[in-house]
Amino acid sequence: MRYFHVRATGRANKNIIDRLTDDNGRWVIDIHDISNVAGDYFSKLFKSNEPSNVDTYINDIHTKVTPEMNANLAKHFTDEEIMVAFNQMDLHKAPGINGLSGIFFKENWEVVRKDGQSKCIYTRPYDT
Numbered sequence: 001m002r003y004f005h006v007r008a009t010g011r012a013n014k015n016i017i018d019r020l021t022d023d024n025g026r027w028v029i030d031i032h033d034i035s036n037v038a039g040d041y042f043s044k045l046f047k048s049n050e051p052s053n054v055d056t057y058i059n060d061i062h063t064k065v066t067p068e069m070n071a072n073l074a075k076h077f078t079d080e081e082i083m084v085a086f087n088q089m090d091l092h093k094a095p096g097i098n099g100l101s102g103i104f105f106k107e108n109w110e111v112v113r114k115d116g117q118s119k120c121i122y123t124r125p126y127d128t
Contacts, residue, residue, distance in 0.1 A: 017034060017038075019034070020034050020037045020038065023040070079109075079113065082109075083106075083109075086102055086105060086106045086109075089102045090102065091103035091106060
């Protein structure tokens with residue numbers, strides 16, 4: 001048993017970064033300085049030196065969604081669509097994070113539909 005403990009402890013000690021060199025070639029041993037050096041390194045690594053021209057890349061992407069398709073996707077749900085969804089779902093489970101079950105919405109639809117809270121039902125999730 002001691003063998004495995006020694007191996008695990010040795011591996012843990014090998015995985016510790018106890019020093020790094022900064023951009024000036026100096027060794028850094030303080031944990032906060034090591035953190036800053038590593039953070040600076042990766043910030044520079046993943047930061048672009050030149051501003052990218054996004055239009056160059058976007059122009060090569062062909063549109064798959066037509067304006068008509070987009071209009072259809074962006075429109076509000078109808079009462080009929082919502083009732084079809086209610087009839088397809090398990091009425092004892094909540095359809096969203098508000099915690100209200102499907103049966104609540106189905107039985108109180110006339111009140112909920114007219115209430116301002118119906119906005120969360122009438123709009124699609126990606127509407128802003």
